[in-house]
Amino acid sequence: MANHNRTYDIVIVGSGAGGGTVAQELSPLCRRGMRIAVLEKGPRLRDEEFTGRELEMAGALYEDGGGFLTADGAMTIAFGCAYGGSTVVYTGTSMLPPERVIDKWSVPGLTHADLDCRARKFMTENNAHFVEDGLINENNKLFVEGCRKLNYDVQQFPVNIKGCRGSSLCNLGCPNQAKQGTDRVQLPRAERNGVEVVTRCQVLTVGEKTLAVRVAAKPAGAKGDASPWEPGDYQIDAKIIVLCAGAVNTPALLLRSGMGRSLPRLGYGFTSHPAFIIVGEHTRPITNFVGHPKSYYLDLAESDHFVLETCMYFPFITAKSLAGFGAPHSAFMRAFPRLQMILVLACDEADGHNRIAIDKAGRPVVHYRFQAKAVVGLMCGAFTAAEILFAAGAARVHMPVARNTTIEAADAARLPEIAAAAEFQPGKTPVSAAHPQGGCGMGSGPTDSVTDSYGRVHGLPWLFVADASLFPNSLEINPYVTIMALADRVAQRIREEVPALL
């Protein structure tokens, strides 16, 4: 039972790439007297609270501390839960929407040219650029060297940083406020224009132009400010509601609001980028935990269903990502200053099984089964990464899918033979997914989708979605710029229809 009531013209649920963008793009309406609020489940941290300490920051910034599990427990999915959403914990890699993927989506009314134009606007706004050569660490340079020796078309990531000191701690929230996520760019601008942001505020259900929400008290000793609202249950009336809680939480919110009956595709079409790391050990220390961690990539998504990206993780995540245990595992951990890391991201496809559901308590449940295509992508990606590591001079490589997880350089020529005997085993092979997508896919009507190409939920003119759940299939690259471009479309449609909707 709500003990507080609030009324707004527009309520935005979530403050990540989607919510932050919608908030900024609608914020000029505040000057016309409209009341807009952003409701964010996570906390808002002060600058000095970004310490870079692994478990402390993971607990403060990620859903379930970064350990959100699929229903069968075989994969974790990492996504942010804070003011700024996942833009607080990404590496700032800024990729334009790929034309072949957007064309393949075949969403009526959605063109690549339109998305590309909007995406470029946010690339500029967020200062996306190439890291200057002198600041690139050896972990990245060795990747380039290995790729070039093997004639792979390695490419540099544009990243949205400003004043980067090279802490390498991007995935724990930048301690130097260098990443230009929505927490640094779009949300502050929206707030300056009059948008209200309410943190520690979880939306329980959405009804006809109304939301039931719960504001949590700040736990003792937790990071972040207390919510600007008093803890308790609220009923919020809003003429327009925009859901941007991400590909796991937006479908779950609609499902627990009882919308599954009228929207049979709700929750379906969930995809992600299942990923693991391949680690090479060099004979000398290299610069790895200093410098921007993710500067280069090799995109073989179209031909081989995987993308390789440079990366550098922290002690626990690295330990968790290496397969096995005991002496061989410890040997790689003890070699940390000599480690080169490559992230293998597989591309899966929306199918009839993988979906978001809810449990009896209304919490999200991700039913996820590794598709053959994604497994092939992971396996091919793993051995391609091993080739690159050896070409870059690694003395040995940790291969999570090989029978013997340590491969010495002397055995590099045997990689095809080792690959033939390799085995991917869910529950044994340490896989974590990034970039959850889908669940509220765009399309032409309720039989094939949840929303139209402007994110409007079919049959509910006052309800919009503006996050990665809109993707009707995998984007196959790092998604935040595409999410912003889609959110920009949604905001434009709302601005155009404000007179009719309010």
Next chain:
Amino acid sequence: MPLDPESAIFRAVVSTIVPEAAALDGQGWHDLHRVIEALLRERPESLKRQLRIFLAAIQWLPVIRYGRPFTRLRPDARARVLAHLQNDRIQKVRVGFWGLRTIVLAGYYGRPQAAQAIGYAASPRGWDACGARAPACRVETRLDTSGFHGEP
């Protein structure tokens, strides 16, 4: 408490997964346990119950094959028992071991002392914290970045 830090089975499992843990002193075990406890605090009671059951199974399953419980096995036999669980043909068993292993690794490598011991020294000051290593940090690169067609 799902995983009693004082119990022999807990310490035997941790030391098999991370051999260096065998050298931890009382404070080290205390710190390791505090990390695990914090990690599990917000987790559902069912998960903690599953962990307790899994740990008990690890202790007593070896009786069938080796005639003695896990804690009375030699280190190589302990490793074989855990490897068997890790490679089990039943996915739920593999997932159970993966979960236990993850918590153990968090407890061990989540401690600042472990990070220091493996030479991990990332700093919010980044390149400025390189100190003596700074010249090596700033090796020139010959990369050609002209290929990015999407540059704003």
